[in-house]
Amino acid sequence: MAKRGPYGKGEAKRAEILRVALEIFAEEGYRGTSLRKVAAACDLSLPGLMHYFDSKEDLLTQVLRVRDETARLRGAGEDDIEQVHHVIQEGAKTPGLVELFVSMAAAAADPGHPAHAHFAERYPLLRERATAAVRRAVDEGRYDTTIPPERVATLMLAVVDGIQLQWLIDRSVDMEQPFDDLLTLLRADDATRGPGGAGVSRG
Amino acid sequence: MAKRGPYGKGEAKRAEILRVALEIFAEEGYRGTSLRKVAAACDLSLPGLMHYFDSKEDLLTQVLRVRDETARLRGAGEDDIEQVHHVIQEGAKTPGLVELFVSMAAAAADPGHPAHAHFAERYPLLRERATAAVRRAVDEGRYDTTIPPERVATLMLAVVDGIQLQWLIDRSVDMEQPFDDLLTLLRADDATRGPGGAGVSRG
DNA sequence: GTCTATACGACGATAGAC
DNA sequence: GTCTATCGTCGTATAGAC
Numbered sequence: 001m002a003k004r005g006p007y008g009k010g011e012a013k014r015a016e017i018l019r020v021a022l023e024i025f026a027e028e029g030y031r032g033t034s035l036r037k038v039a040a041a042c043d044l045s046l047p048g049l050m051h052y053f054d055s056k057e058d059l060l061t062q063v064l065r066v067r068d069e070t071a072r073l074r075g076a077g078e079d080d081i082e083q084v085h086h087v088i089q090e091g092a093k094t095p096g097l098v099e100l101f102v103s104m105a106a107a108a109a110d111p112g113h114p115a116h117a118h119f120a121e122r123y124p125l126l127r128e129r130a131t132a133a134v135r136r137a138v139d140e141g142r143y144d145t146t147i148p149p150e151r152v153a154t155l156m157l158a159v160v161d162g163i164q165l166q167w168l169i170d171r172s173v174d175m176e177q178p179f180d181d182l183l184t185l186l187r188a189d190d191a192t193r194g195p196g197g198a199g200v201s202r203g
Numbered sequence: 204m205a206k207r208g209p210y211g212k213g214e215a216k217r218a219e220i221l222r223v224a225l226e227i228f229a230e231e232g233y234r235g236t237s238l239r240k241v242a243a244a245c246d247l248s249l250p251g252l253m254h255y256f257d258s259k260e261d262l263l264t265q266v267l268r269v270r271d272e273t274a275r276l277r278g279a280g281e282d283d284i285e286q287v288h289h290v291i292q293e294g295a296k297t298p299g300l301v302e303l304f305v306s307m308a309a310a311a312a313d314p315g316h317p318a319h320a321h322f323a324e325r326y327p328l329l330r331e332r333a334t335a336a337v338r339r340a341v342d343e344g345r346y347d348t349t350i351p352p353e354r355v356a357t358l359m360l361a362v363v364d365g366i367q368l369q370w371l372i373d374r375s376v377d378m379e380q381p382f383d384d385l386l387t388l389l390r391a392d393d394a395t396r397g398p399g400g401a402g403v404s405r406g
Numbered sequence: 407g408t409c410t411a412t413a414c415g416a417c418g419a420t421a422g423a424c
Numbered sequence: 425g426t427c428t429a430t431c432g433t434c435g436t437a438t439a440g441a442c
Contacts, residue, residue, distance in 0.1 A: 010407070031310060034434065046435085048409045056435060095312055102309035102368075107234060109302045109371040119372040147384050154369065155362065155381040162365025165305075166357065168312040169322040178358040181350050185388040213425080237417065250420080251426050259418060 014052045017042050018066045021059065022097070030100040035059070054114070057107070061115040064104055067097060068122070080133040081183075084160060085176065091164070092175045098164050105161075127153045137186075144188035156182065217255045220245050221269045224262065225300070233303040238262070257317070260310070264318040267307055270300060271325070283336040284386075287363060288379065294367070295378045301367050308364075330356045340389075347391035359385065 021038050035056055039049040053059040071090055075083035091098050108115040130153035137143040145152065159178050167173045224241050238259055242252040256262040274293055278286035294301050311318040333356035340346040348355065362381050370376045 013408085029313065031313070036434085045410055047411080047437090050436080051408065099309045099312045103306060105368045105371060106302045106305040106309065109298055110232065110234065116372065123369055123372055145388065147387060151380060151384055154366070154376070155384050157369060158365030158381045159358065159361045160365065161368045162361030162363065163357070165308045165364045166326055166360060168308060169319065169326055173357070177354060178361045181354055181358050182385075182388075184350060185348065185385075216425090239417080248427060249418080250428085253419075254425065 010052070013042075017044075017049060017052060017059075018063055021063050022066060025063065025100050026094045026096045029096040030060070030103065058114045060100070060104060061118055064101065064115065064118060067101075080129050084156070084179065088160065088175050088179065092167070095168065095171070098168060102164060102168065123157070126157055130156050134186075141188055143186045145186055152186065213255070216245075220247075220252060220255060220262075221266055224266050225269060228266065228303050229297045229299045232299040233263070233306065261317045263303070263307060264321055267304065267318065267321060270304075283332050287359070287382065291363065291378050291382065295370070298371065298374070301371060305367060305371065326360070329360055333359050337389075344391055346389045348389055355389065 017038070020041050024033055024038060024041060035049060036046050038059075039046045042049060053062070071087045072083075074090070075086040078086065091101075104115045105119060107113050108119045110116065127150065131149045134143065134149040134152045134156075138145070138149060143152075156179070159182055163173065163175050163178045167175050220241070223244050227236055227241060227244060238252060239249050241262075242249050245252060256265070274290045275286075277293070278289040281289065294304075307318045308322060310316050311322045313319065330353065334352045337346065337352040337355045337359075341348070341352060346355075359382070362385050366376065366378050366381045370378050
C-alpha cells in the first residue's frame with residue numbers, strides 16, 4: 001500500500017499522468033481533450049494509460065481529487081473562511097478546471113458514476129467545516145442571525161458554486177464579490193452592511 | 204419565418220423533436236442518450252433528425268431554450284421572486300433537466316459553443332429583472348441593505364444555481380431553503396431574521 | 407507489473423440518391 | 425425532406441510481449 005517496493009514506479013507514473021492531465025485540462029479545457037491526447041503527452045499508448053485507471057471517468061474523478069488536495073494543502077492552517085477565498089482565487093485562474101468541476105458535478109448525479117462518491121463525501125465535509133466556522137462566529141457575536149449554522153453553511157456553498165456558472169459565461173463577473181456580500185449580510189455590525197466599508201477584512 | 208406555407212410541417216416536426224428530446228432527457232437523463240435514440244422516438248433516422256439541427260449541441264441548446272420558455276410562460280404575471288420559487292419547484296421534479304442545464308453551462312464556457320449565446324443573453328436578462336425587483340424592495344423598505352441591487356441580484360442567481368449542484372448529489376437537500384434564507388437575511392424587520400417565522404411569505 | 411498492438415461497437419457528422 | 429451508406433474518432437476490451 002505504501003510507495004516502496006515494486007509499486008514505486010507505478011505510483012509515480014500514476015501521479016505523473018494525473019499531473020499532466022490536470023495541466024492539459026487547465027490549458028485546453030476538458031472538453032475535446034481525448035484520452036489519446038493525454039496518453040501521448042505522457043509518452044504512453046492509450047492502453048498503457050488505461051492500465052492505471054478503470055475508465056475515463058475514473059481518471060477524471062482522480063484529477064478532481066488531486067485538484068481538491070492541492071487547494072486544500074495550499075490553504076492549510078488558514079481560517080476556514082480564508083480558505084474559501086483562497087480556493088476561489090485559485091479557481092479564477094483556470095477556467096478549464098472550473099469547467100471540469102461543473103461538468104463532473106452534473107455527471108455525478110448518477111449514483112453509479114465514480115465521481116458520485118467523491119462529491120457525496122466532499123459536500124458533507126465542506127458543510128461540516130463551514131457550519132463549525134459559522135457557529136463560532138455566531139457564538140462570538142460576529143454574525144447576527146438566528147438561521148441555523150448548517151443552513152448558513154449550505155447557503156455559502158451554494159454561492160461559491162453558483163457564481164462559477166455565471167463566471168464561466170462572462171469572465172468579467174467578480175467571483176469573490178457575492179461571497180463577500182453574503183458575509184456582509186451576516187455581519188452583526190449594521191454599519192458594515194453596506195458596500196462602502198471594508199467588506200470582509202483580510203490580509 | 205412564420206409557420207405558414209411549405210415550412211409549416213417542418214416547423215411542427217422541429218417542435219415535436221424538441222418536445223420528445225426534452226421528455227427523454229427528463230426521464231433518462233441527458234447523459235448516455237444518443238441522438239439515434241431521440242431520432243428513433245421521432246420515427247426518424249439520424250440524418251433525418253439532423254436535417255433540422257446544425258449539430259447535437261445545437262439541438263441541446265434549443266431544448267434548453269424550450270425549457271426556459273416553458274418555465275417563463277408558467278410563471279407569467281407573477282412577481283419576479285414568485286417566479287424564482289416556481290422555477291425551482293419545477294426543476295426539483297426533473298433531475299435530468301437540471302443535469303442538462305448544469306452540463307450545458309459548463310460547455311458554454313467555450314465562446315464557440317452554441318449555448319454560449321443562450322447563457323450570455325440569459326444571465327444579464329435575469330440579473331436585470333432581479334435587480335429591478337430588489338431595487339423596488341429596498342425603496343419600499345422591505346429589504347434593509349446598502350449593497351447595490353445589482354450585486355444582490357447576482358448573489359440571488361448564484362444561490363439558485365449553486366444549490367442545484369448540491370441537490371444533484373443529494374436529493375434530500377432542500378432546493379428552496381437557501382434562497383428563502385437569503386431573503387430572510389435581506390429582510391428589514393430583524394424579528395424575521397430567524398427561522399422560527401414564516402420565512403418568505405407567499406401564496 | 408508495465409506496456410504495445412490491434413480490434414470492436416457506438417457516437418456525431420456528412421455525401422449523395424430518391 | 426428523408427433516406428442509405430460511410431467516415432473519423434471516441435472510450436473500451438483483449439492478447440500477448442517484456
